[in-house]
Amino acid sequence: xxxxxxxxxxxxxxxxxxxxxxxxxxxxxxxxxxxxxxxxxxxxxxxxxxxxxxxxxxxxxxxxxxxxxxxxxxxxxxxxxxxxxxxxxxxxxxxxxxxxxxxxxxxxxxxxxxxxxxxxxxxxxxxxxxxxxxxxxxxxxxxxxxxxxxxxxxxxxxxxxxxxxxxxxxxxxxxxxxxxxxxxxxxxxxxxxxxxxxxxxxxxxxxxxxxxxxxxxxxxxxxxxxxxxxxxxxxxxxxxxxxxxxxxxxxxxxxxxxxxxxxxxxxxxxxxxxxxxxxxxxxxxxxxxxxxxxxxxxxxxxxxxxxxxxxxxxxxxxxxxxxxxxxxxxxxxxxxxxxxxxxxxxxxxxxxxxxxxxxxxxxxxxxxxxxxxxxxxxxxxxxxxxxxxxxxxxxxxxxxxxxxxxxxxxxxxxxxxxxxxxxxxxxxxxxxxxxxxxxxxxxxxxxxxxxxxxxxxxxxxxxxxxxxxxxxxxxxxxxxxxxxxxxxxxxxxxxxxxxxxxxxxxxxx
Amino acid sequence: xxxxxxxxxxxxxxxxxxxxxxxxxxxxxxxxxxxxxxxxxxxxxxxxxxxxxxxxxxxxxxxxxxxxxxxxxxxxxxxxxxxxxxxxxxxxxxxxxxxxxxxxxxxxxxxxxxxxxxxxxxxxxxxxxxxxxxxxxxxxxxxxxxxxxxxxxxxxxxxxxxxxxxxxx
Numbered sequence: 001x002x003x004x005x006x007x008x009x010x011x012x013x014x015x016x017x018x019x020x021x022x023x024x025x026x027x028x029x030x031x032x033x034x035x036x037x038x039x040x041x042x043x044x045x046x047x048x049x050x051x052x053x054x055x056x057x058x059x060x061x062x063x064x065x066x067x068x069x070x071x072x073x074x075x076x077x078x079x080x081x082x083x084x085x086x087x088x089x090x091x092x093x094x095x096x097x098x099x100x101x102x103x104x105x106x107x108x109x110x111x112x113x114x115x116x117x118x119x120x121x122x123x124x125x126x127x128x129x130x131x132x133x134x135x136x137x138x139x140x141x142x143x144x145x146x147x148x149x150x151x152x153x154x155x156x157x158x159x160x161x162x163x164x165x166x167x168x169x170x171x172x173x174x175x176x177x178x179x180x181x182x183x184x185x186x187x188x189x190x191x192x193x194x195x196x197x198x199x200x201x202x203x204x205x206x207x208x209x210x211x212x213x214x215x216x217x218x219x220x221x222x223x224x225x226x227x228x229x230x231x232x233x234x235x236x237x238x239x240x241x242x243x244x245x246x247x248x249x250x251x252x253x254x255x256x257x258x259x260x261x262x263x264x265x266x267x268x269x270x271x272x273x274x275x276x277x278x279x280x281x282x283x284x285x286x287x288x289x290x291x292x293x294x295x296x297x298x299x300x301x302x303x304x305x306x307x308x309x310x311x312x313x314x315x316x317x318x319x320x321x322x323x324x325x326x327x328x329x330x331x332x333x334x335x336x337x338x339x340x341x342x343x344x345x346x347x348x349x350x351x352x353x354x355x356x357x358x359x360x361x362x363x364x365x366x367x368x369x370x371x372x373x374x375x376x377x378x379x380x381x382x383x384x385x386x387x388x389x390x391x392x393x394x395x396x397x398x399x400x401x402x403x404x405x406x407x408x409x410x411x412x413x414x415x416x417x418x419x420x421x422x423x424x425x426x427x428x429x430x431x432x433x434x435x436x437x438x439x440x441x442x443x444x445x446x447x448x449x450x451x452x453x454x455x456x457x458x459x460x461x462x463x464x465x466x467x468x469x470x471x472x473x474x475x476x477x478x479x480x481x482x483x484x485x486x487x488x489x490x491x492x493x494x495x496x497x498x499x500x501x502x503x504x505x506x507x508x509x
Numbered sequence: 510x511x512x513x514x515x516x517x518x519x520x521x522x523x524x525x526x527x528x529x530x531x532x533x534x535x536x537x538x539x540x541x542x543x544x545x546x547x548x549x550x551x552x553x554x555x556x557x558x559x560x561x562x563x564x565x566x567x568x569x570x571x572x573x574x575x576x577x578x579x580x581x582x583x584x585x586x587x588x589x590x591x592x593x594x595x596x597x598x599x600x601x602x603x604x605x606x607x608x609x610x611x612x613x614x615x616x617x618x619x620x621x622x623x624x625x626x627x628x629x630x631x632x633x634x635x636x637x638x639x640x641x642x643x644x645x646x647x648x649x650x651x652x653x654x655x656x657x658x659x660x661x662x663x664x665x666x667x668x669x670x671x672x673x674x675x676x677x678x
Contacts, residue, residue: 040639043639043644044646047631047634048628050627050631050651051627051631052624053627053655054627054628055622057615057620057623057624058624060614060615060620061615062613062614062615062616063613063614063615064612203597204597205522205598205599205601205638206598206601207598227525227597227598263523313551342570441653
């Protein structure tokens with residue numbers, strides 16, 4: 001004990017030992033360590049390692065695993081703040097936006113086949129509304145609406161599941177199912193949200209939807225919110241559809257572990273953006289071959305196509321029961337509001353709890369419901385047949401005139417379609433020196449303005465939210481034919497449009 | 510953000526995960542759930558302890574083994590959300606451990622759930638008097654459980670376990 005260093009070390013150790021013993025419960029720990037040594041240093045190292053890991057884990061700071069934010073220094077932050085320029089609250093309008101605002105026609109008074117417009121105060125021949133059968137000005141329907149208004153009032157005061165269902169809603173559902181020949185039907189309060197709601201009620205994450213890339217905006221949004229895997233096939237190209245279905249089949253064979261998925265083919269009856277018709281017979285063939293369900297959007301074709309207006313199924317002589325879901329709009333031809341989905345009972349009942357637009361939206365007002373029902377009834381009467389015939393004749397008349405100018409008007413619509421998309425042929429545009437989409441829009445707007453002022457015809461460009469369209473169609477003028485116009489009026493309007501197209505091109509040359 | 514990228518399944522899945530509370534994993538943070546963890550271990554030990562013919566050594570080993578296997582199945586083997594009421598597949602292919610606290614590492618719950626098996630292991634080896642066989646079984650079960658909890662194993666799939674089936678075609 002004469003070495004002071006050794007003495008100091010010894011005393012330190014004994015002090016530590018004493019202080020450890022002083023801590024309550026330390027005896028157990030000391031015992032534990034004494035017991036656990038048992039002449040096995042390797043095991044002790046293992047246990048110590050685990051204990052150290054636990055302590056280290058406890059002391060670690062929390063962090064997000066997917067964090068890939070850029071770490072900035074104080075100086076960099078200051079620099080960025082100094083550089084920052086606030087964006088204007090309201091962006092200055094671009095030329096095309098200003099044109100869009102200035103040239104929009106405003107209708108004064110009631111909508112109809114010949115509405116009065118604000119710009120000139122004149123009545124124009126309406127070729128811009130989806131009032132295909134002229135139901136808007138139908139006196140019988142008006143009378144029915146007034147009577148219903150007196151009986152039921154205006155709104156339905158709630159979603160269908162919460163006191164929003166009226167007897168007339170159920171009657172309309174039955175009427176649609178009876179008219180189309182399906183087992184059952186369900187009505188929605190908004191035409192636009194119907195298809196989106198139907199798609200997302202059935203197709204979920206992991207499911208597969210095969211969609212025509214010429215589909216309208218509502219279908220695109222529906223596929224997007226469904227979170228399914230979306231496959232696009234070329235517009236109305238059945239060979240391409242088969243290629244897509246085949247590639248999915250081959251892929252599925254390769255992935256044996258893939259869970260069972262629901263598969264859908266979604267297409268439109270009468271394409272809003274092209275005016276042509278989906279080849280339903282071929283689609284049904286492929287559906288059966290590859291075992292898919294078909295969701296058919298008949299928003300524009302319902303009440304228009306087929307001998308008695310039953311839509312695409314009637315046109316192709318396909319039983320409506322074979323199409324899994326027929327979705328339609330009552331806001332177009334029927335001049336009411338809302339939409340419907342017709343199909344088997346299970347399909348319809350599923351939507352009563354899972355169709356978002358059905359569950360979370362107030363049901364449609366009684367008078368619109370009754371008008372829609374009445375409008376369907378008219379379709380089956382001689383009056384309806386006459387209207388349909390007149391619509392076909394008017395469409396054919398307009399088409400015939402336009403086809404006479406194929407060198408400067410390109411028509412993507414098929415015969416019998418009341419929607420006519422008129423475009424400049426690409427070659428004509430190139431020679432006229434029109435290259436960008438905006439220039440083309442301006443050129444078409446000139447035509448729209450000219451026929452409105454000179455010939456008293458109201459037409460419109462087809463308008464899209466360009467950035468939101470998956471496959472943006474070329475710009476066009478969309479002419480909607482109405483059954484209640486006379487043949488003469490339609491012919492005159494068609495001539496006016498044809499001349500305006502030619503003039504617009506020649507002005508640029 | 511282009512429209513095409515909004516159609517990407519992964520992007521939407523992450524969006525959906527953050528859109529609402531994950532009821533499948535939030536309960537793990539409750540203090541009651543922490544307590545239950547300990548109570549369950551005590552019950553398992555008690556259960557094996559009262560079976561006649563089982564030595565205390567064996568009952569400790571079985572307790573560790575059961576706890577580790579059980580928690581492995583619960584936290585690392587089962588994926589997704591069992592009740593598809595709201596999330597609609599937002600957590601498909603993601604284990605419960607990865608769902609806890611939205612994937613944030615070293616949160617209190619994670620620390621607790623990592624420490625419990627270590628303490629249990631130390632206790633059980635102590636009470637099995639360091640029998641080599643029991644020790645190695647306990648160590649193996651604990652280490653596998655701990656490896657699965659490592660931050661570097663987040664959404665990493667080894668040996669085709671829980672392999673996410675690619676539905677993206």
